[in-house]
Amino acid sequence: MAVALDELLALDLPTASASSTLDGAGVIVLFAASADSAASIVDSSLAESDLADLTRALGQVGFTGEKDAVARLPRVSGDLDTPVVVVGLGKLADGQATTQVLRHAAGTAVRAVKDVARLTFDVAGFDAGLGQALLEGAVLGSYRYTGYKSSASPRSLTEVVWHASDVPADEAEAAAHRAQTVARGVAETRSLVNTSALQLFPESFADAAVAAAKEAGVKATVLDDTELAEKGYGGLTFVGMGSSRGPRLVRLEYAPKSSQGKVAFVGKGITFDTGGISIKPAANMHEMKSDMAGAATVLATVLTAARLELDVTVIGYLALAENMPSATAGRPGDIITMFGGKTVEVLNTDAEGRLVMGDALAAASLDEPDAIVDIATLTSAALVALGKRTAGVMGDDDVADALLDAADAVDEPLWEMPIPEEMRGTLDSTQADLANIGQREGGMLIAAAFLREFVGETEGERIPWAHVDIAGPSFNAGSPYGHVTKEGTGYGVRTLVAYLEGLSA
Template sequence: MISKDRPSLTPRALEEVTAPAVIVGVGAGPDGPVLLTDALPQDAASALEESFELLGVRARADEVHRLPGLAGSRWPLLVLVGVGELDDDGAAGLEALRHAAGAAVRSLAGTEAVALALPADTPERLAAVAEGATLGAYTFTALKSEAAREAASSSAPVSRIEVVTTVGEEAASPVLARAAVVGDAVCAVRDLVNTAPSHLYPASFADAVREELAGSDVRVQVWDEDALAAEGFGGILAIGQGSSRPPRLVRIEHAPADARTHIALVGKGITFDTGGISLKPAASMMTMKSDMAGAATVFAVVRAAAELGLPVKVTGWLALAENMPSHTAIRPSDVITMYGGKTVEVMNTDAEGRVVMADALVAATDERPDAVLDIATLTGAQLVALGVRHAGVMGDEALRDEVVAAAEAAGELAWAMPIPEQLRPSLDSRVADISNMGERFGGMMTAAAFLREFVDAGRAEDERAAAPTPWAHLDIAGPSFNESSAYGYTPRDATGVMVRTLMGLIAGRAG
C-alpha cells in the first residue's frame, strides 16, 4: 500500500552536477521576467532573457518551458519554471520556490535524474526546493497490472534529484534528510488515500500500520471489535456495525526518553463512507475512499516524528470504520453509549466521522497530553465555507492560532474559524446527552462544537475545569483530495495536506 520507492536527494555544487536536465527559475520582476540562476554563462543567460517574449515566458506559477541545451551550457535539457512575482528585493518566497520545484519535477516524469538550480543559498530555501521536488516526484501505480506498470515506466517520476546549493555539505545534509522524511510522510498519506477501499479497510489499515512500524521504536496497539466492545468504544462500534469488515482503533506512540512535551493526534479513518442508512447520492460517493485521510495523516506524522528523533512524545489515535448500509447498520434515532459514558442520539448516519472521533478524543485526553489535535475530512460545509484548498481550524484560540501559524510557515493554507456558542444548543437531544446533528448553516463549526464535548470527557468535572486539555480541530474535507488538475507539487487525487503543518508544530514544541 505504501511505496518504498521515493526519489533520492543530493546536494551539489554547480560544477558537480551530473544530471542531464537542469531546472532554473524565472521570476516576474517589475520590468518583466528575470532569470534566477548562475548556472548559465553570462552570454547564454542574456541571450535567453532576450528570447523570453518569443518563447512566451511570463514567469507565472506552474509555467514550465523545456529548451534544448544552450550554447556554452553542458546540459542537454534546460527547463525554465516560473516562480511568480518577486519581492521588493528581487527574491522568490519559500512557498513559491517549493511550488516551482514541484511543478518542474512533476513535468519531467520520464526523466531519471534532474538538477534543480533554483535559488537555494540558505538552509530555508534549500529545504523549500528539496521538499517541493520530492512532493512533485509522485505517482500511484500500486493497483495497476504489471503490464500496465511496465508500459508506464517511460513516464515514471524522477528518481534522482540533485539540488544545486552553496550551502556547505555539513549543513545541507540534515536539511535534505529532513526534507526526504517529510516528503515521504506526505507521499505515504497519498498512497493510503489513493488505495481502493477493496484493499484498504479497517483491519488491513491496522495491519499496514503494524507492518510499516515494525522494527521501529514506535509502539502500536490495536483494538479489534471484541476489545472495542469490552472497553466500551460504542461510537466506533456503532458506525462500523453495518459493514462485514469490523472496525478498529489503533494507538501509536513515539515516546523518546528526552521528550519535552506530549502531543496527542486523533484522525478520522472512515475507509469508505456510503452515508450508512442516511445514504449519500451516488455522485457524492465517488471520492469517499478519501474519508480516512485524517487517520493516514496521524500515522504518517507519528512515524516521521520518530524517524527525525524529535524530543516530543506523540501519540496517534486512528479511529477506523467502514460506514455501510445493511440490516445490521445503525439507524437514525438510535442512541449509543460512547467511550467515557456520554450518550449520543444519531440523527444522521452520514455524520459518522464525529462519532468515531469522539471515542478516540476521550481516550486520547484520558492520558493527559499537553495538547490534542484532531484532523478529519469531516464536513461538506468546510468546502462551502473555505473552498477546496484551505483547511478550517477551530478550537482553543491559542492552539488554533499556533496551527495556523505552523501552516503559514509550512506553505499550507489554513484558516482560523470560531465555534459560535449559539450553535451548541442545536445539538441538544430530547432523549440522549447530545445529538450528532445540529444547525445546518455553519455546519463545519457545529461539528467542531460536537467534538469539543468529548475533549476530557473521561475526566472528573472539577479536574477538567482546573486543567483542561488544549484542543484544536482541523477540517480538511476540501484540500485532502484534489479533483482538479495537478498544480505545483500537488498531484490529482490525494494531496497529503497538513502533514507539513503538523510536523512544523511538533518541531516547534520540541524547542
C-alpha cells in the same frame, strides 16, 4: 487476482540531495520571474555569458516567466551544453522567491520534464529553508500512484538535486534529509487515501499501521471490534456494525528519552462512507474512499516524528470504521453510549465521523497529554465555507495559534473559525446527553462543538485542544497543480510535523 495492500502502498519516490557543484547535473532547472513582460533568471550560479545566452533564447521562444510556464532549451551555448529547463514563477513580491512559490514551481518542473534521471535545481543563492522547500516540492511533484495499473512504465527520475554552493554542506544535507523524510510522510498519506476501499478497510489499515510503526520504532496497539464493544467504545461500534468488516482503534506512541512534552493526535478513519442508513447521493460517492484521510495524516505524522527523532512524545489514535447500510446497521433515532459514558442520540448516520472521533478523543484524554489535536474530513460545510484548498481550525487559542503558525511556515492554507457559544445548544437532545447533529447553518462549527464534549480534563481543567477540518484540501478531484497531485494530497502532515518541531525546539 487481488492486489496486495503492501504493493498498493509501496512508494516510488526520487532521492533528494544537495550538491556544491553542477557536475553530472543531468538537466539543469532554473527559475525565472516575470518582470516587464520579460523573464528574469533568479539566483543562478551560471556565468553571466551563459545567462545572457539563456535570456536571449527565452525571448526568442516568447517565454516571459509567467507562473507555471515551462521552457526546455536543449543547448544554450558552446560553454553550456547541459540541457536547461526554465520554470516561470510569475511576478514576485519584493522580487523575492518564497518557500511557497518554490515548492509549487519545483513540483511543476518535475511534472513537466519526462525521461530524465536527474534534475539539478541551480538556485545557489538560496538558504537552507528555501532549498528544503524546493526539494520537498520536487519529490512531491514526482509522486504517482500506479498500484492498480496492469502495466506501468518504470520511473525515469531517480534523483532531485539542489545546487547549494552558498550553503554549508551540513546545513544543505540536513535540509535535503528533512525534505525527503517529510515528503515520504506526505506520500504515504496520499497512497493510503488513493487505495480502493476494497483493499483498505479497518483491519487492513490497522495491519498496515502496525507494520509501518514497527519499521519506524513506534509502539502500536490495536483494539478489534470485539474489544471495542467490550470496553464501551459505543461510537466506533455503532458506526462499524453495518459492515462485515469491523471497526478498529489503533494507538501509536513515539516516546523519545529526551521528550519536551506530550501531544496526542486523533484521526478520523472512515475507510468508506456511504452515509449508512442516511445514505448519501450516488454522485461522486466514489470519493468517499478518502474519508480516512485524517487517520492517514496522523499515522504519517507519528512516523515522520520518529524518523526525524523529534524531542517530543507523540501519541496517535486512528479511529477506523466502514460506514455501510445493512440489516445490522445502526438507525437514525438510536441512542448510544460513547467511551467515557456520555450518551448520544444519532439523528443522522451520515454524521458518523464525529462518533468515532468522540470515542478516540475520550481515549486520548486518558493519556493526559499537554494538548490534543484532531484532524478529520468531517463536514461538507467546511467546503462551503473555505473551498477546496483551505482547512479550518477551531478550538483553544494556544493550540490553534500554534497550528496556524506551523501551517504558515510550511505554506498549507489554514483558517481559524470560531465555536460560538450558541452552537452547543443546537445539539441538545430530549433523550440523551446530546445529539450528533444540530442546525444546518454553521455545520462545521457545530461539529467542532460536538467533538469538544469528549475532550477530557487534567487537574480539573480541560486539556488544550484544537480540531482541524480537512474536508476540502485532503482530496484533489481536479487537475494536478504545482507539487499537488490528483486525488490524495497529503494535506496536514507538513503542518503537524512543523507544529511538533515547534514544541521540540
